[in-house]
Structures are given as structure tokens and as C-alpha cells.
Amino acid sequence: METYRDHLNSTFSDEIWGESPGYVLADLPARQLSLDDTETRSLRKNSISKSSSTTWDPLGETYTQIEQTETDYPREAQAGSPRTKTLSGHVWQAVAASVILLLNFVLLFVVAFGLREKGPDGYPAIETSSCDGASRLSQGIHYVINILATILLAASNYYMQRLSSCTRSEIDRAHQRGSWADVGVSSVRNMRFMSWDRIVLWWILVLSSLPIHLLYNSVAFETSGGNLYTTAVVSSSFIASGNRQFVEPDSGDQVDFTNFKNISNSDCIKQYSAAQVEFSGASYLTSGGSVVAVSSDENIPSDVIFAFGSSSQNILWASNFTTSTQNFTSVFNDTNMIEAYNADTQQDITLGLLWVCRDSLDLDTFGVAEIAGCNLKSLESGILPWTINGFPISYCLADEQPMRCSVQFSTTILIVVVVSNLLKVTCMLATIFRIQHRPLITIGDAIASFVASKDDTTSGRCLLSKKDVQSGSYIRLEGTNESNRWKRQRNRWFRSVSWKRWSFLTILVSLTLGVSIYLLALGVYNNTSQSYNTGLNQFGAGNSVSIGQVVSISDEQSPSVIKIVLIANAPQLLVSIAYFQLNAIMTAMLANAEWASFAFKRKPLRLSSPRGQQRSTYWLQLPYRYSIPLLAVMITLHWAISQSIFLVRMALFQDGEQLPDYGFTQLGWTSGALMLSIILGGVLYFTCVSMGVFMRYSPGLPLLGGCSLVISAACHAQPDDKNAELGPVQWGVVGVNEDGTSHCGFGSKDVRLPYEGEICT
Template structure:
């Protein structure tokens, strides 16, 4: 039976349910009930685009609602608004919860955008036919820049706009809301416990100004009168409280000796200002420790690493602090509690930039959902179904061609010859190829170079940062602000926006790496599933409206045994990157709780251990990718990869290369794309065999036999 195709059939080769029912003569009509338009739409690609649009609108509504609420209730000063001010632990918990919400919203928005980008760059049958007619090929099932040259200009433009609008989400969305820490300068005094004293203190100023002496007098009087602003600590507690980069809970401290000799002799030991790394001049003996007064004059290690020994000395009653008169033995401390003034803030400019990007994405996604368009081919199964329904005559005589062979041949001009002249009957090799053969050498080279350059680049920056501080930065804990691990260049920017962008550049780099990684793994997994058609009969995996024996595509585009570990490693690596390089904002206060904005800090901090952990996870992921690529495919079926030409070449089940009248041997079979299929040698009369997908029994191709 000869099936004549109309122009409309050719332009819309992904088959609807109605055409399936009219053509699938081998499928029992009673088993295939007629689907309503709503049911067909529910399985269509547009329903996913519509859901993506709805998700985008939801995120936009949330962002607009937040901006309206914040602008109405919180005054904006210098482009920043304060959402909450108070207890630092509460700010930290709020910040963690809000950033978790932002990450969820960002993931939803980027996921919706990525799906729409995949639909925009996925070819339609019209695009494929146009490329094949010019001797070129397109990619199916993987992101591809090649396809942008053949899809319509409007789709290419929308794809580019979606890419550009993703940059604000990667670079600033997570930092639209940020926290700043209120840090206090303080003075260190030495003398007996003033509680219960009656006489005024006898102060040894040690050259400090009158203001400091007045501060000590006030400290003495308030403590003597039993003010609840003061707290008595033992030596170990005192060390824990003050061995920190930025002091947020306590101010002035009085070092109390083991015995009270009955005098009121007090001394000013020193002062500690708010540590500002951009004003810091490296000195070997300080090693970046703002609370150096706790430690001996020149310890062999950094002061923070010396803290456990200090605590041991305090427990044994042998802790001493260096003062002008010599070593001063400390038994306990009297500390002044200060109000916690940490802030949870938002940046108006960054919030607006995110909303603008959000609006752009919504407009494009809604346009895609509303306008009618030819369905894109999102999976290899979509392409096979289309080519079986309407075979591509250009690929007719090339049943054993592989992606690599066509890629090589497509680089040479035709010189007036037909593309058919390129191909003669090919000998079949039953030896299975490796998974890596599904990915072209240039793609392997690109991801290897990018991955190696990223690992080497971050390692080099880590070495430079650590060596500049004598190696003390290794003691910094994950995501914790440490004087030893702050960027200290005096020319470093103090802008919130600039530091936010710089802190998130590593996230953007990893997102690009993940894009390449996922693309290669998807290509190899698709090739593995393709190869299994050479062993057993199975239904095609299609992206929309599966019918008959067809199967739905994977939700995450990868088999779950690969998708779940990949997403888990990705989430872990994103978190490690956030702990590796992060925004640091400090509001400086002086004794008496007055602001000293000249000592404010806005810079980036880093954590060497987190950087090393992130690099290690990245290397582990790349090693796993290489290990997976070394697996062998299930059969000797030619590797088509994502190449539409090689896929189309395997979809001529009714073709006989020995038949001189080829027009009679290339008629499409009715409804074959909805059945369980297997690839192999189909029965033909003549010396040259032919391999294709078929719903009937097929034979395993014979080693070194010729097929065309």
C-alpha cells in the first residue's frame, strides 16, 4: 500500500493521536481509545512550557511582592534597606532560611528557563530537512549551538535572550538579601575585680589618651555598682569569647589576676579596633590575627591555632598576657556585654535587576506557550518516530553510517556530486563501541580544557591567597569569617554590587561546567539506550503524547541512576562553592556604641578547606565521567549519537538497496513508530543487505557483510 503525504503531513511529522488511529492497522482500535484535545494537550510539549510559564509568573509575583513590601515598610538608604536588626544568631537563622527559599525559587526559574531553551534550540522536522538538503546535520536530545543556525531567527533570538537573562540569576539573585555583622572595637584593661570596691581606681595609662582613662573609670564604677551589663568569665571562657575576628557580643574586658592584693591599681593593656583587611599591612608576627593580645608576643603558630594551648593554660592557672610591665597572669575576666546590632538587608538595585530578568523570561515563556508552533524533537525517540512516519530520502542508502563518519564527510564540499555518491555499501562490525564514541572529539577536548583550567585556576588563586598570609588561612572554618581568609588588597572594591558579582562568579563558572557535563552524559546515555535496540524489541521513548508501545521520556532527561547522583554532586558542589568564596559585610562600632563607618568592611572571604573540597569533588565528577565513557555499548549497532543524519539513516525498514526502482521500496509503513521496535538486518532480495528499525523479526547483522 502506498501512503501519499500531504505538505502538512511533511511539516508536522510528530504524529497526533488521530493520525495514529487512522494508520496503525496493527494496533487494536478498542485498545486505543480516542483521546480528547485536552488529553492530547496534557501529554504535549506545550503543557510543560505552560507549566514553566506558570512557575516563572509565580516567582515574579513573589519577587514583586517582596519588593513592594520591603520598599513600603523599610526605608532605603544608599540603595540598601534593612529588613531586620538585632540578635546576630537570629539574623543568621533568618538569612539561612531566606537563602534556602531564594535557592528554591532560583532553581525553579532556571529549570523552567532551561527547558524552554531546550525547546527553542531543538530542531523540528522542517529544520532537519533543510539541513540535510544542504549536506549538514543537526543535534537531537542535547543542547546544541549548531541548531541555532537552522532554527528560525525568532527562536534563536529568544534562546539568546533567555541565556542573557539567566546571568543576573546566577550572579546576584542569591545576594539580593544579605546580612551584615555589627563588630565592636574594645579596650583591654588589667586589674583586680572592682565588685565590692569603694575607693576610686589608680590608673596607669601607659600613654593612652584621656578618653581611654575615662572609659576605664566608667567601667570600674559601673562594675562596682553591680550593673547587669557585665559578666564574669573564667579564663577559658574569656579566651573563647575574644578569640574571634569580629567581636559582636562583648566590648571592653578587664583581666583579673589570681589574687587580690587589696589595691586599686589598674592598667590599660591595649585596644582592639575593628579589623579592616583593606587597611591591613601584613606583618609576619601578627599573621592576620586581630586578637593577638591573647597570645604570647611571637608564637610559632598563628594565634588562632594557639588557642587550644591557651585554654589548657587557663585551666591550669598559667595563662599570661604580655603587658608593658611584663607577663600578667590572668585568672578570670570581667567583660562588658554590648547590644547585638546585626542586620538583614536587601539591595534595591540587585532586586530590580532580578525582577527585570524575571519579566523577560516570563514574556518569552508565555509567548512560547500561547503561539502555535511545530513540535520540536526533544529526544532521539522523537526523531526516530518522525523518520519512520516520513522517511528521509537523503539518508536512504546509508544504513550503517555513524555520527563520526558523517561528521568527517560533512566537512568536505560536494563538488557538484550528489551526497549519495559519498556512500557505498559498508561492512558491518559487530564489535561494540565505547560510550565515549557518542561524543565528538572537539566536545571532549572543550570540556577537558575547561575543567582543567577551572581546577588549575582555583588552585592557583588558593595558593596565592594562602601564601600571602603565611599559611594561616588553612585554619579558617567553612563559611566562617576569619581575618586570615579575607581579601586584603587595598585597591579591592567596597561596593556591595561589585563584591556580590565577584563572589558569585565561581557559581557561574560551575554552572557552565555542569551544562557541558550534563550534555556529554546525556549524549552517552542516549547512545546506550539506542544500542539496546540492537538486542531486544522495545518502544520508542518520546517527549510528548506517547501512544501504543511508546514510552515517556525521563523527567530529568537522564536515567535516574545517573541523574540523581549528578544532581546530588551538583548540589554539594554549589554549597561548597558558596562556602569557598562569599560576601563579607561588617558595620564598625566604637566603644560607647557609636558608629565608625571609616572602619566598615565590604569584601569577600574565602575558605581554603572548602575550596580544596570543591576542587576534589569536581575532579571526582570528571573521573566518574571518564569511567562511564569507558563502558561498552550493548551491541554493535552504529553509534548515531545526537546526529539527525545517522538517526534518519536507520529508519528505512521498507527499503531494498538491490531494487533499481527505489521509489517502490521506500514507502513508509503504517503506524510502525507506535510499536515495539528492534534494529537489525531486515529481509531483502539481493547480495547487499539492509539494516533498519522494524516492528517485525530482524536478524543480527553478519560480521563484515555488506549493508546499504
């Protein structure tokens, strides 16, 4: 035996093929019936047929305007065949997650077995012919990753909402206890009504999202090569004497410049000022190697060389020499910077990377080095003479070393992502095949259920609102005329969302935007205070990156990759949490808009498993005109963040050979991508807030707020309006009670809007 309530719940099951029962729901009496009861086969001889015209819905969907006529074909016969040809929405989500799992597994196989390891770090890599090529490849890979991650997380959110949605029996029990459930939104509140198996699956979906947020974007990362180099200043007589070697002051190694290329001052200044990188306090070249600047001044003895080392100790080295114009001598130091010593003030002065602008060094009384008047463009063009230590430079001899860039992959991170993806797919399949609950997921599901079978706990309260439920007035004022008096109110959209949701979203957005704006301001300050390019434009989004925008996150010389990855992707987690909150707010506001529209339009209900003339939904409450643009913006935002704050790796080379014991892993960011992220995030937030503040609901139905009690109270249909939920319905006054008061509810027949002050029970 199956009760009417049991059968009612079964109509909202989301079978894979949308299977519906073979008997008619509306003709089942409210007593227990056998599945083969002959009463279930009786149909009305005269029911309603529809001739329709298409009308535009402000929510972005079309609906059917009904003209009621009598026909010999009952509405029940239009409920659809036992199996429809269209897969249910939740199945499409599982298919999408499975396809992404397959793609991730293929990528893992290719990375693990198809790519050779580059150098001693053990990371599989794709080498490119140029750093621009590596940058474009990295950007493309990250865009694909963010598309897949966003779709996967959206599918996961879909199932989280499905699992947290209550069945009709669970809602009835909640109402009998004086409580209520959320309908139409993903809800943690509903966990008190959920079975243990659904709670376990829900938490697995939540926890398996963390690796997606924190690791997925760092599966691939760009690696740049940095060349150790030495800069020497020699006289032309030194070159004329046939000397082609000098001792590198840091290591004592011989530097042979026999095969160095002769380049002009302009090219020399451009290359060695733009291609230098300061990384962990030391300076390196992204292209090119050691350079010898040749001076035509014959006052330099042939045995004197000025050499600027570049590796562990960047020092100014001179052989028994002190300039006459600036009294300083070289000192060894461990600051990893070019440093001079002021003999007068006994102060150290740091010059930094600008050996090109050596003669702009200005010593004040405190011995602080100031870069004053170093105009690289004027030096490049020859408008200003190029001198180092007062000696004019004629040309340079430069070591030609190619730029070495690649895109590397972390097999470990990719394995974690694949496992997380597999857990999500497993949970989705378990939900489809093992979890036997039949949830009321959408507002339409709940309306159809309560219209088909009324809930006695809300009888006589057809104007009940979410505010009444939260204040408890629906209990204290039960039966009073004032609480049942209809008022024409146009509430703003934001009132359909709790202040807790708005506050949480605002805190998340403020935190994320605040950190982003701070980093952007820091980058702009550094870019303006340091008027030279560091040559890091191959990292991230390809924009010029200013000095200081690649920084250490700790006192470690080179923090671990995982530590950098977690910090770099922390904004991704914050943005994803903010997205879920924003999605819930948008869902609540738009669900209430759809709810309010039933007071003015007769249209079919939108269900997760539609029957008859009911409409289907694949994105739960968000219409396509909102869900698709929101998804596209979120994909772009996640990609922009991945290009804003990212893992930076540098492999060190000397004379064309990678040094196995040297290299750096650091955190970097770019101002351009940060600006794009701030703009996109700000636009999303303020668009949502603007919708809530400036848009109003049509007067009619009370505010819903996703409350099951409100839906129940508004859905007491007339007894003679059979199967109303299967066709187009409208809310309003549908009849008169025995006491003469009006009765409001959903109906498929004559419905009118209440007038101001009318009592509806």
C-alpha cells in the same frame, strides 16, 4: 491542500494538550491530499494487536515486549484521542518558571514593604536573637534560592533545546545541501538552520540566565556586628582608689568601666581571644566590648595604664614607661595593627591581635615579632600564669555587649532577578503560543519522522555513522560494499561525544576546581599558621574560619556590594556552564545508549508528543534515574558554593550604637564548604568520565552522536510496515533488496541482527 510532508511535520507538534490529527498518518499516500480526502478514512481490517509483558530497560525505563497477533482493531485506532489529559512537558516547564516568578515577586514585595530598614546602610533586614540563628536562616534561604535557581535554569535549558531543535523540513534542506543537524541535544550548531524569531528567543534565554547565575545567591546575605573596643591593663591599687575611667589612646575619649562585669581570667582569655575579628586590618569584637585587665602587682604605679586601642590606630600606649625585660616604646602608626618599636634595632614589630599573648612577643636581631609558645588552652586552664608585660593578671572587668547579627536583603538585586525571571517566562510563553515550528526534539521524534517518511538523501546507507559523516566517507564511498558491511563493535560511551565537548568540560572543571583547591589550601595554611580563632564562625557555612579568610579584593577600604557580589558568584556561573556541558555530554551518551538498545529490544519510541503506544518524556533525553539525582546534586553543589565564597558585611558599633559612617563589605570563604564543593564537583566530573571510559554500547547500530543523517540512514522502513512508528519497533535486517543485499531499518515485524560482515544497504 496539505502535502504528506506537511502533515508528517504536524504530527510532531507540541500542542498544549497534545492534540493529534483526526486522520491516520500511515494511510496517507505520498501525494498531496485534501484534509477531508476519503482515502484518509480507510483502515486496514487486519492489523496488529499486542499482549504484553513488562521488561526492565537498562536505561531505567520499562518497555513492552510484543507478541504479535491479528485482530480486528487497527493500530491507528490506538493513536489516542485528539486531546490527552496530560500537559506536555514544555508546558510543565513554563508552569514551574511561572511559579518561581510568583515566589520571587512575593519575596520582592515582602522585602520592599514588609521589612524595616536597619541602620544607615538602607538594606532591609531580618534581625535574629543570635548569630547562630542568623547563620541558620541565611543557609536556609540560600538553599531555597538554589533550588529555585536550578529548576528555573533547567526549564530555561529545556526551552533552549526546544528552540534549537530543527523541524523535519529544516533537516531535509540541510541534508540536501550536504549538511546535517544535531538531534536530541541543545545545539549552537543548529542556529544556522533556525528562524530569526527562534534565535532571538534563544539569546534572550541565554542572557537572562546571567543575572540568575551572578546575582541570585546574593539576594540575601548575613551581616555581623563588630564592636570597637579598648583593652587596658591597670593595677589593683588603681581600682582600689575608685578610678573607673581612663582615656582611650586612639580617640582620646573617656572609657567608663563602672558597669563592667567581673569575669575570671579563663573566661576573659576565652572571650577575647575567640571573639576577635581582624577586618580590613583592624580588630573588632563580635561579642562584648572594652575590657580592663587588673594586675595584682603593686609595682605598677597607680597612674600608669597600658591601653591597647582597637579602631583606626591600634597602638600600644604607656605613660612614660619602658619595660625592663623588653626595651620598646609605643609608636603611632597607620598599619591598623598593634605595633611596638624596638629601641635597640630601630625596627617596627607587629604584634597583631594577640594582646592576650603579649608576653609571647619575641624580638630577634631583625626586630621581627614572633608569636612563640602562646598556648591559649594552658592560659585558660591556669596551667600557665597569664601575664601582660610581665605583670600577672588577676581578673578582668568586661563590657557586656550582645552579638548583633542579621540577614539583609538587596532590593536592587532582587528586582534584577525578577526581571530576568519575567523575561524567561515571556520567552517560554512566546515559544508555546507564537512559535509555530514543530521540532524533532528527541531521538524518538526523529526516528518516528524518518520511519514514517523516508529521506532519499541517505538511501542505501543504512550503516552510516557519525564518523563517516564527519570524514565525508559517506559521499566518497557511496555504494561500495566495504562501507556497507556490518561489523560487530562495542564502542565506548565517550566516543558518542565530540572531543570539543569533552575538552571544554575538562577546562571548565579544571579551572573551577583549581581555584577552589587554591583557596582551600590558603585557608588550611592560615588555619595552621595562626593557632587562634578569629571569631568569624558566624559567617558562611558556620564552620571555623581562619585568619586571612576574609580578604579585601582591591585597595579600597570597603568595595561596593555589587563588586563583591559579582566576584563571589563568578564560580556559580562557571559551575552552571560546566553543568550545561556535562548535561549535554550525559544526554548524548544516554541518547546513544537508547539508540543502540533498539538493535536488541522491541520497544515503543519516546517522543515529546507521544501518540499510540509511544512513550512521553518530560526531561528530553535524560531518564529520570539520571536527571533527578543530577538535579539534586547540582542544587547541593550550588548551595555549597554559595556557602564557600560569599559576601561578608560588618556593621560597626561603639557603646551599643551603630556608627553611620563605618562598616565593611568584603569577600570571604570557608574551608568546610569549599571542601564539600570540591568533592561534589569532582565526583560529578569523574562519574561522567568513568561512564564514558568504562561503559560500552551494545553492538548493532552505528554510533549516532546526535547526527540527523545517521538517524535518517537507519530509518528506511519497509513499505508494507504501515504505522510502525506508533508501536514498538526494533532495528535490524527487515528485508532483502533487489540486488540480494540485506536491508536494515526500523520495523515492527520480523527483525533480526545482521551477522558479521553482512552487507546492508
